[in-house]
Amino acid sequence: MAWPGEASAYEDGINSTACTGCHSGGGGTSASVTFSPTNPVLGQAVTVTVRVQNGNAAYTAAGFNLQMASGAFADPPGPGAQRFGQPREATHTAPRASREWTLSWTPTQAGSVNYVLWGNAVNRDGTVGGDAPMGSAVSSSVFVRLPNGSACASSGACASGFCVDGVCCNSACNESCQACSPAAGGSSPAGTCSPLVADSPGCCMTGYRWTGSFCEEIDECAGANDCCTAGEPGCAASATCINTSGAYACDCPPGYGGDGFTSGSGCVPCPAGTTTVGDSQVCTNIDECVTASCGPGTCEEIPLGSWVAPGFVCNCDPGYEQADTPSRTCVDIAECARGLDDCTPEPAGVCTNTIGGFECTCNAPAFEGTTGRDCVDYDECSDPTYLSRCSSVARCENGFGTWACICNDGFEGDGFDCADIDECTRGLDDCHENATCMNTLGAYTCECNAGYEGTGVFCSDVNECIAGTHGCGVNEVRINQIGMPNRCECEAGTSRAVGDDRYRVRCGDWLRGAGEPCDDGNLIDGDGCSATCAIERGWACREPVPNGTSTCEETCGDGLIDTLEECDDGPANSDTEPDACRTTCVRAFCGDGIVDMGEECDGGGNDTDSVPDGCRSSCHFAYCGDGVVDTGELCDPGGGVPGAAVAGTCTTRCAPDAGIDPNDPPALTGGAGCAVTGAPMPAPAWLVLLALLVVVRRLRR
Numbered sequence: 001m002a003w004p005g006e007a008s009a010y011e012d013g014i015n016s017t018a019c020t021g022c023h024s025g026g027g028g029t030s031a032s033v034t035f036s037p038t039n040p041v042l043g044q045a046v047t048v049t050v051r052v053q054n055g056n057a058a059y060t061a062a063g064f065n066l067q068m069a070s071g072a073f074a075d076p077p078g079p080g081a082q083r084f085g086q087p088r089e090a091t092h093t094a095p096r097a098s099r100e101w102t103l104s105w106t107p108t109q110a111g112s113v114n115y116v117l118w119g120n121a122v123n124r125d126g127t128v129g130g131d132a133p134m135g136s137a138v139s140s141s142v143f144v145r146l147p148n149g150s151a152c153a154s155s156g157a158c159a160s161g162f163c164v165d166g167v168c169c170n171s172a173c174n175e176s177c178q179a180c181s182p183a184a185g186g187s188s189p190a191g192t193c194s195p196l197v198a199d200s201p202g203c204c205m206t207g208y209r210w211t212g213s214f215c216e217e218i219d220e221c222a223g224a225n226d227c228c229t230a231g232e233p234g235c236a237a238s239a240t241c242i243n244t245s246g247a248y249a250c251d252c253p254p255g256y257g258g259d260g261f262t263s264g265s266g267c268v269p270c271p272a273g274t275t276t277v278g279d280s281q282v283c284t285n286i287d288e289c290v291t292a293s294c295g296p297g298t299c300e301e302i303p304l305g306s307w308v309a310p311g312f313v314c315n316c317d318p319g320y321e322q323a324d325t326p327s328r329t330c331v332d333i334a335e336c337a338r339g340l341d342d343c344t345p346e347p348a349g350v351c352t353n354t355i356g357g358f359e360c361t362c363n364a365p366a367f368e369g370t371t372g373r374d375c376v377d378y379d380e381c382s383d384p385t386y387l388s389r390c391s392s393v394a395r396c397e398n399g400f401g402t403w404a405c406i407c408n409d410g411f412e413g414d415g416f417d418c419a420d421i422d423e424c425t426r427g428l429d430d431c432h433e434n435a436t437c438m439n440t441l442g443a444y445t446c447e448c449n450a451g452y453e454g455t456g457v458f459c460s461d462v463n464e465c466i467a468g469t470h471g472c473g474v475n476e477v478r479i480n481q482i483g484m485p486n487r488c489e490c491e492a493g494t495s496r497a498v499g500d501d502r503y504r505v506r507c508g509d510w511l512r513g514a515g516e517p518c519d520d521g522n523l524i525d526g527d528g529c530s531a532t533c534a535i536e537r538g539w540a541c542r543e544p545v546p547n548g549t550s551t552c553e554e555t556c557g558d559g560l561i562d563t564l565e566e567c568d569d570g571p572a573n574s575d576t577e578p579d580a581c582r583t584t585c586v587r588a589f590c591g592d593g594i595v596d597m598g599e600e601c602d603g604g605g606n607d608t609d610s611v612p613d614g615c616r617s618s619c620h621f622a623y624c625g626d627g628v629v630d631t632g633e634l635c636d637p638g639g640g641v642p643g644a645a646v647a648g649t650c651t652t653r654c655a656p657d658a659g660i661d662p663n664d665p666p667a668l669t670g671g672a673g674c675a676v677t678g679a680p681m682p683a684p685a686w687l688v689l690l691a692l693l694v695v696v697r698r699l700r701r
Contacts (some may be wrong), residue, residue: 018072029055031064031119035105036078040144041159042110045074048103050089052119056132059121061095063131070109071144077103095122107144114141133534136255148191150179162193169193177203185210209247220248236266247398257283273307288312294358296320297330319356325548332356335481344375346660349400366401375400391418393442410442432459432653433517451484451515473597482533484485510549528552537564538585556585590619600642624650 001193030053041044052062067083072087081101084091090103107113117140120133123396146168147160152158158168169180173193177200179186180193185200188254196203196210204215219242220388225619235241235250239260242249250260254268255275259265270276272282277284289299294314301312312324316330323331335341335358336351343349348367352359360372369375379402380386381396390396390405394415397404403414412421423429423444423508424437431437431446438445444457453462463487473476479487496548506513508531510521517531518541525531529552535541538556543549555562559570567581574580579588579596588596593604601615608614612630613622622630625640635654 029053029119029121029132031117031134031138033115033117033138033140035142039148039159040105040107040113040142040412042144042150043147045104045106048077048105050101050103050117052099054121055097056121056464059123061124062096063092063120063122065089065118066103068105069114069141071105071107071113074104074106077101077105085169095124110146110150112141112143114139121479132668149189150191164193167191177215207244207248211299211660217246219243227494229480230249232611234262236262238267251279252281257281271304272309273304273311275304285310289431291508293327295330297322317356335651337617343372344369348375348377349373363401365608390415392420399559408442410444430457435458451482481513482517484513507531512543512547512550518552520552528554535564539564556583561585591617595619617641683694 001125026654027344027401029277034049036049048066050064050066052064054061054062061413063124066089067462068088068603070088073083076093077090078101080093081103082088082093083089090105092101103407117120117138118134119138120131122131135633139144140474148158148160148168148169151159151166151167152163152700154167155163158165160168160170162172164171164180165184165186167181167190168643169191173180177196178193179196179200179202181190182188183190185196185202186192186194187197188194195212197446198210198212200210200548201459203210208215208217210216213292221243234411235340236252236258238256239250239252241249252258252260252306257265257270257274258267258281267281268683271495273286273476274283275286276282285301285304287301288311289301292299292310292312292314293565294316297314297316297320300310300315302308310326310328312328312692314328314330315320319332319333321333322328330357332353333340335351338354341358341360343351343358344362344367347363349369349372350361350363351372352361361371362375364374364378365380366378368378377398377400380617384401387396391407391411391413392406393411394413397406398524407413407415407418410421410423411418413419420439421428422439422440424431424439425649427527429437429444429446430699431444431450431454431455434452434453435446435448439447448454448456448459449591454460454461461480461482463480463640465480472486474644475491475494476488477491479489481487507516507519507520508523510519512519512533516533517535518528519533520527520541523531523567525535528536529541529550530536535552538554539552540555540562541550541552544551546682556568557570557573560570561584564587566587568585569581573583573585575583575592576594578594581587582592588594589606590596590602593602595602599619602619603615606615607619609617609626610628614628616622616626620642622628622638623642624633624636624645625638625642627638628649633650636650640649
């Protein structure tokens, strides 16, 4: 039977109010409890052994009271025991001398379960009085673990020591693709580690599927797994779906950037100057200098902000320039061809292009210098080596960059070999037609023929009649013949003895005889052959038949200088242009009516040396010293030349009676002064002045 008072005492200890004074004290009693298994399992019966040690020999038995915080004892809990008050509390049914009780307890709560154990000594007097409970209860706990299949948070909560997939498992399940719960994909009941069922999502990595025995890769780009039809983000139209290990990618074409997905950035052409590299789909700057070949120069990229094709420039080394081509390679500058050199200009200097520069040299041997920029002509004619190559009858002439051997006048050849020119046989002489040309070494001489006299260039007929060598006798008339001895003809009323043959050539007899330049059968001037059988200026005469009648024709104006012509400029002959060859083939002269070079005036036939203020015969304006009192003059003593008069000679130095100051005689260059008495100039002075004027006029003609 149960003793409520005792039970209360066990519950409340020695100070129990329900049984005050029921027990007098512990008296050294001790108690202990053990659980088997040591770690009970929820819902599984546990053997609980209670031991009480009676510490007072006066007491012959002992009892206990065990209160668990949860769970339930069997009913009855075990031999000599009973449940007391509630299933979680057990006590003895009667004191036992053995002092040990074996109880059966089933936990209903996992985790730490507290318990309290009271032990006491019993005197067996039939009352509770005198019994001795422990001074204090044994308070402790037992840890209740979960059975396999129970939900768990940690392996320590499980009896097996393995919490897998949130349940207590019979093993660690540490192999891939296993589970301990059907909820986690396991193929066995909860608490038993087993393989996952096929297609379990928690087994394999992303991109793989569980077949029930192994992980198989998913090809997202093929069949039902195509990323575009399997609910995954699709690839852009220009992208290519590429299966990868456990995943897939949308690959944009080269030169396009983006993630390739329709739900993302897609594929966008890379901006100029950028592209994608390798597997990257990010548009990055193109380092054109990696592949550019600038050659002798440095490659410099063009920044993306100002990028233009081809994206780089070549900073070329000196002597090179960037080619205007997409490659922009540095090429050599042809300084010589483009005139960028500083060599002495051609032909003295020679510019030679080199790779990256140029060289200057002098064009030897015609030019000399030290740098090619200071080239000057080399005077070969000062070099005996060159000079010795010329012929002994040649001269060396230096030119700019050249030299030559020139045969002397009268010789011909290349200057190295010169031969005499026979001017006579070639008609290169200027001998008079009535002279004989005789060739000499390097020259020729002209000698007037018999009957003529002069230099050979100019020959005139020897007039025997004037010279007194005519040899004519009494009653004979002396007749000169051109180039021939004179004739002596009888005077009128006289005759010559029969057989006298002194009648020879006669002008106008239609036959050109010895001494006659021409004979046209008349004695008329102006038809080419004059009345004295002389060829007239501007004409040329010939005889179709030897010694026959002469035929004359005008040659002035044909551009060739013929006999008696001073000049012939052909159509350029003019009687109005200054200094021109006149239409009569004579050079411009004072008195031709045209003011030529060196003339102050030219009155033609109106030139005068006596009329005041007139154009003088020397073709100078009237001047002081011309012997004529002109406007502004008080006197003019003459004896001067143009521009040579002393100032005041013809004004202030004139005496009142004769216009000449006797105390200040004039001084005129080229002439004598006026006589003191004003007497005429002495005859010799007048003759000198007249001769001077005649000479000047002839020189002008």
